[in-house]
Amino acid sequence: MKTSLFHLFLFVTFLSFGQENLTYQKPHQNILELAEAPLAPSIRMDSKGNNIVFLYRSNFKSIEELSETEMRLGGLRINPVTNIGSRTTYYNDITIRIGQDGNPQNVNGLPDNKRLANFSWSPNQEYMAFTNTLTSGVELWVLDIKNAKATKISQANINANMGNPITWFKDSKSLLVSMLPSNRKALIDTKEAVPTGPTISISEAGVEAQNRTYQDLLKNKNDEYNFELLAQAELYKFNIDGTSSLWKKIDMYRDLSFSPDGNYVMVTTINRPFSYLVPYYRFPSTTTIYKANGDFVNTFLVVPLIEDLPKGFMAERTGKRDISWRNDKPATLVWAEVLDGGDPENEVPFRDEVFMQEAPFTGKVTSLLKTKDRFRYIQWGNDDTALAHDYWWNTRNTRTYLFNPSDNNQETKIVFDRNYQDVYNNPGSFVSTKNDFDEYVLALDNNNAYLIGDGYSEAGKFPFIDEINLETLETNRLYHSKLTDQLEDISMALNAKQGEYIVRIESKNEYPNYYIRNIKKKIGLIPLTEFENPFMSIQNVQKEVIKYKRADGLELTGTLYLPTDYEAGKKHPMVMWAYPEEFKDKNSAGQNTKSSNEFTYPWYGSPIYWVTRGYVVLDDASFPIVGEGDEEPNDSFIIQLVANAKAAIDAVDELGYIDRNKVAVGGHSYGAFMTANLLSHSNLFAAGIARSGAYNRTLTPFGFQSEERNYWEAPEIYYNMSPFMHADTMKTPLLLIHGEADNNSGTYPLQSERYFNALKGLGAPVRLVMLPKESHGYVAEESILHMLWEQDTWLENNVKNRPETPEGTN
Template identity: 45%
Template sequence: MLMKKILKISFFLSAYCLLMVGICQAQEALPYQTPPQAIADLVNAPLTPTVSFSRSGDLMLLLERADNPSIEDLAQPELRIGGIRINPATNGPSRSGSFYNVMVKNTKTGQQQAIKGLPNNPKLGEISLSKDEKFAAVTNTTNKGISLWVVDLTTYEAKKLTDEIVNATYGSTISWTPDNKILLKAINPKRGQMPVAPLAPSGPIIQETSGNAAPSRTYQDLLSNPHDEALLTYFMDSQLMLIDLQGNKQAVGKSGMIKSVDLSPDGNYIVVDLIQKPFSYLVPASRFPYDVEIWDIKGNKVKTLAQIPLDEVRPTGFDATVTGPRSINWRADKPATLYWVEAQDGGDPKVKIDEREIIYSLEVPFTTSPKKLAGIAYRFRGIFWSDDNFALLNESWSATRQVRVHRIDPSNPGDKGTVIIERSSDDRYNDPGSPVFTVNDFGRNVILRKGDDVYMTSSGGGPDGDMPYLSAYNTKTKTEKILWRSQAPYFERVVKVLNADATEFVTLKESTDLQPNYWIVNTRKRIAPRQITDFVHPYESLKGINKSLVKYKRKDGLDLSATLYTPEGYDPAKDGRLPVLMWAYPREYKSAADAAQVRGSKYQFTRLSWGSPIYWVTQGYAIMDQTEMPIVGEGDEEPNDFFVEQLVANAEAAIDYIVGAGVGDRSKIAVGGHSYGAFMTANLLSYSDLFAAGIARSGAYNRTLTPFGFQYEQRSYWEAPDVYNTMSPFMNANKVKTPILLIHGEADNNSGTFPIQSERYYNALKGHGATTRLVFLPHESHGYAAKESILHTLWEMNSWLEKYVKNKP
């Protein structure tokens, strides 16, 4: 009897130990890892400076960017309230890039100057040039706050103008006046102490509705209690100040929760948006109530232009909008004239109406009734100004992808103008591009034109990929004359036009192995282009890799393409087949012809980002990047009604191509993607057995958690439940037989991709016996920032690919 009890106890202990081993395997405590050295070296490659041109183009500001922050930087205290992420120590954003040095280069002489007197260990942020281009204002962030600095561009010296008083919680902070003063959004010096969280709540949190439909997308980081409201009020509390070049400060107007500040072209008036209560726990601060006030430059209120209510109840659809004034801006060609748009359909795209939007204008002194400038049938998308007789009015309709550009005469209010461009936003081959701008006497950007001709830059899409060009588009004949075009084997585009007839301009020139650099081109003098920067190639180990634009057909005849990378010197005939990593992001189209168009260029420089799949070309993989995954719904058909079959057909076509070319091993192909690409990956593994493994980063897998639309799906869950269920990998987790790696930032702030999406999907996969691994990255958002996180992500991906693809049993 005793022996039987001992045996039972032994069996129980053995089973318990096995259970604990399983638990330990499920909860792995792992320090940050690094990928193979070849991948780590590419991650650590020096960053190329960001370039900003002066308005005249005579000067280039070379902004040397800071490297990826450490995980300790990301782990600093952070408030997530009202859809905003705030560093309470700095009164600024908790997650933003910075640069640590400024160089000034003269584009005419090539002379380059370093700036003297910058702060120690700088974290420079927002930068703005004065109207006369003699000064640049810039912010600097320390662990105590954000200060304002000014750079003298004649002496190349920097000096500090203020202590850490800048309020960068929301929106931009710097505006130059015509007399070289800086209008600064500062912290209200009288705001008091930061609210302290109560030990216990004063009561429950209650939300109530009284029957009005209020469909809303899913948002992150919303307010959740009265203490959150108090914190948002505290950190948004701002005071406008005028700062002169000696650092003297003058308060302007009343303090308040300033959302945005817009100085008139003549510098005499300010449009100030002031957030009001009640706040909302359903939408972010961008949709809270606000008053639009016009002040003079001394801060005296001239007029309350509008009182915008809480934008919590909005019709469904991507073309839905708010009622009342929106997009309130100053005309760039007038001293102080405002314009805005108002929906005539109640903001509801389902309402049938000929004149859906009206654009109004109001001149100084803002005492008359607004004038009707124009009426349009689609949604307003902005105006490009030239002068009082010429402007370009833009409208579009998301549901049909239609875009229109009107030439209008602002001096003749109510004139319907002429439609000069009408096309699909997906039609890359027939896109004439966007206007080139010049600077007027107010220091504002206006259209560069000569009579009826508007100078335009276009991506130059075509069957061989993008070949950018500069043109003169005639707004009367609706024809274009190409003045200059990029030539193979280079990818070159105009970034700055330097004279009135567009015969001299700056281009950014690159090729597959040629680091992008800036050149001055003169087509009138017919002299050789002159290189004005000499940025070095940051990726020596990628020189010589093979890059090509490949084309193939889907089984229904739709043309598809991808960018193919293979290792240096690789020859299929000699070296045999390679394991393949296919990376993609699906897109919806309303036209098969548009979906079939080639996007991108085989001549572009191979630039790596933290999330690029190209790293694995160093590990002996073939990479199919930007693999086209179009989902097409013609006419009244909705693309997502055919999502699964078209997605699988896209993947089959890509695999058939890479295998048929002798490059890929059909049994060793992985698929991966980020965000909607992760959603795609999970669906491909649910509905096919085409792949050896999958990698899904920061995705959404249960569409019932985004019930009022997602991506380009405008129907709600209750309107199309079968579509939502069919497209949800969570609902189809039982079908997954392919190993899938899930990675997610635990602080993801992207609408719809809550971290719980990956957590619940992992549990569903685990419950059905799938081979899967879930990696949560501490402190990371939708895109990953900390160097430790990036290196570890690449290690996880590399380990998964090595185990389940390259060395697949």
């Protein structure tokens, strides 16, 4: 009794202050050890599997890095001092392994203070370009793979504000680089600027502009001025020996791409007028074709401001879109155009038509095919063979079309027509290979192509490789993974005809490593990497994928971990972590995509840390929200949400592992929204953790997540699904965490602040933690360690050491 009273005192003390002046804290040593474990390098492998570039980075940024100057304009976040994205992930070292054996070697010539990003293979994969960010700006560097030598190519005056500023010429000897204009004017300090008048927006009668709640948009004329200055660049041609020449004068360059033969460049620039409603990629734009020497060819497309699309996720603008190069031809442009006016409510036999036009892009335009639903992309093979793909979100359907690009009179054949959420019947993805243009095209052997599939089934994940005859559409299974104590993924084909593939193999305590597997020759795996497990303290944790049923019979799954100090027969507290997902049929919703052989990786947002603190953890618990036929999933969101949660707790309780009165639920983003709703509409949990969520759906009135109806079409859905509207029913301790600089659509920091105020005003036990400088995902070491401390303290006070309650009550 004394212990319970003591913890109750701690709990009351923890909540009693309006604000706490805390410095950044660090979590329990068990958690800290896992959080600070060094990362294995990420890899960039060439298409032949011969050479691997290993990229190293720290687990975290620092709060000092996040505190660097930042401007938020047009959906971008820019450091105007260095002229690169202010949230860029940097690497701090590079090694290379040349050939398929031996150890990685150091790279000579790298800069001393490394902040490396924007890695880009040359077309022949003999070089890799990258940028290095100094305190004053961004430099261009090139890595010679064969000689393991890095060379600085430019001074620190690159403009990387619009994304990767590097595009290789097809000869692999030169690069097209976005550089700061030599005479760029000074930016306006918006904090000091004196307004010259109000900001005025207008809406014309009858013109609807139902846009999502984007963040970091332009707000006034000063923002427009600064955005234009930061977007402007001059294009320079840099040779790998460091010599350079001006290629194109100042403009707001957005996208660049070379034709497969390297003779043409497609350049997209941003135009005025700008918008205060949508991000920069929906500003007006012009797509122009130039020769590789910079000579003008023609203006291929002019797109107006896109503010007023029709309603619905499948809405599209009219005119040419999704322009790309045909990968198997020297210089042919391909694009799609809508046949339904861009309005998904219009009933038409075909939604899109796809066209192509050869250089010099003034001659005949050829229709390739029409798609029943919205066109996605084409995989090119040869003169006679190509595969097009479409999809329709509302039905979760996708099709794959086989067509002859040289004869549009030849009948188009549907290869696959399926529900893309039905993973058990996913036929896989077509294998590609590099052609003479160093472009990826279909790997074909006469009439045969190849498919790599994940191989999900009720029994688990067993990847496969199929050969498919494109004339008969019959498949022949060439390989099916039989690993039962490990998990295999087939990453890429090195040579499909010869049966050589790159695979990744892992287990729950073996870090993922890469190998060459030959499915035709009976030889052993050839190892390409030898990464070791950095999380030894949990390598032997008991882990299994459990299967259970919801009250309506829907099959559910979750990955269950037992605590490292697990004692048989002892009832442990539990942390359940989940994220809801919408489905249009129960069959797909009940399928299992989890594997107990997946490596146990405690990333920053994971709940797995708490196995070291005496908790059972149910991670990635299934939370399907199903709406079949005319019913939308969200029509019964709350009922299904609670049913999912109850089924999960019942299943683990029946195994005898937990005290069901000491269960916490948590989630991030839409998982936070889920958490708040569960605490408002059930008494299943002792406490909740909600990170970076949205709680008042009237603040996102033109749709959210997978809900495309607007507030005025379904006000009861917006009301019932908003935890804010039910704050008076929420009496369970809730920890709210939010980044002060959240830029995700809909999850404004205001969402957590207003929800906290409502809960506090109604006397609910709630704690709000706002993380300075953090966005939707957290990156600073100080922030992440403090977040883990907050979560651990919350769980200790409100779950593990929760005062005893009568059996069966919460």
